[in-house]
Amino acid sequence: MxxxxxxxxxxxxxxxxxxxxxxxxxxxxxxxxxxxxEVFPTFELMLDYGSQPGSIAAMLDKATPYYLSAVAAAIGFRMGLFNIGVDGQYRIAALLAAALGGASFMDAVPGVVRIVLIVLVAMLVGAAWAGLAALLKVTRGVSEVISTIMLNTIAGGFVAFLLTTDKLGVQAAGSNAVTTPILPKDVWISDLPIVSGTKDGVFGFIVVAALVGVAYWFLLGRTRFGFDLRAAGANPSAAVASGVDAKRMVIAAMLLSGAVAGLVGLPQLFGEQHAFTESVGGLGFTGIAIALLGRNHPIGMAFGALLWGFLERSAQILDLEGIxxxxxxxxxxxxxxxxxxxxxLTSHVTKRLQQKRVGESVATPAPTGVSA
Structure with a gap:
């Protein structure tokens, strides 16, 4: 057929x-x-600057955490959940994971093992923080929009409380910045020289981001779990009638979303800053925008993340040119x-066209050769 x-x-x-x-x-x-x-010269300036090899490398660096953040938000969207808490989830996850990775009692642990532990802790902490909103929703009926917004604020307070010199933070001599201990060099992930024409590499964690995108596509699009999750999000009543445990799906979706959110701060941790700083933040809300722009599709979100990275990189040349x-x-x-x-608008037009097509396909033609 x-x-x-x-x-x-x-x-x-x-x-x-x-x-x-x-x-x-x-x-x-x-x-x-x-x-x-001038309009066209400005766009030409942005395009010329953004297409330079160094800008492409920087664009990919920016796109990596944006993509992870978008996937985290998209998992919730596919279930019909609005996880606004990605920002708080990845911030507290990155803080605790970085503190563990730089702790003195980890000195005897090999670098590769320490990298794996940092990733696992970040995912577990992100999932646990998102799980609080899931529990509130399934047990008390609290909207995840309200709970995740409040959890963002609480996460910010926890980060400020823990990132002090008498707790998890350290302060370098002559510096006012308080960070977690610097990760040893064997825990750093080397940049990838994938952009020709420049010495600037791209975050090695971009490979993990790509794997997360593939896993997202496969899990939600090619497994029974993904079908149940999407069905529960599209029509909860019908999903329950067909035997899907809607509450279990809510918890699973939020835990999975939070686990991916926990990875958002790791590209910069492993590839650039090598410590958690107070400047980390804001990537979660950008991810929501990119998920909307990419319509929750892994390839669409990848293009959205690249577009965001391109625009932010191009903003630098505008500032230098007085624009x-x-x-x-x-x-x-x-x-x-x-x-x-x-x-x-396009969905409305599509539904109208599909309804018209169905009507034409089921219409019974008038009998021929019959005279009054």
């Missing part, structure tokens, strides 16, 4: 992102024109808002 190419089903995934980016460009052009800046770098923020915000609206 031949599978017919269904172009109607491809409308939302193709038209919506392209339309959102186009709308973002139009709005940004208006902002630039109102500010007395407000906030133009990039306007582009990012407009793209997310536009893609949500575009998906709703």
């Amino acid at each position: 031949k599978t017919r190419f269904d172009w109607v089903r491809l409308l939302p995934p193709l038209i919506a992102p392209l339309g959102a980016i186009l709308i973002a460009l139009v709005v940004s052009s208006i902002v630039l024109a109102v500010g007395g800046k 407000p770098k906030e133009t990039v923020t306007i582009m990012q915000g407009t793209a997310v808002l536009a893609v949500v609206v575009a998906y709703e």
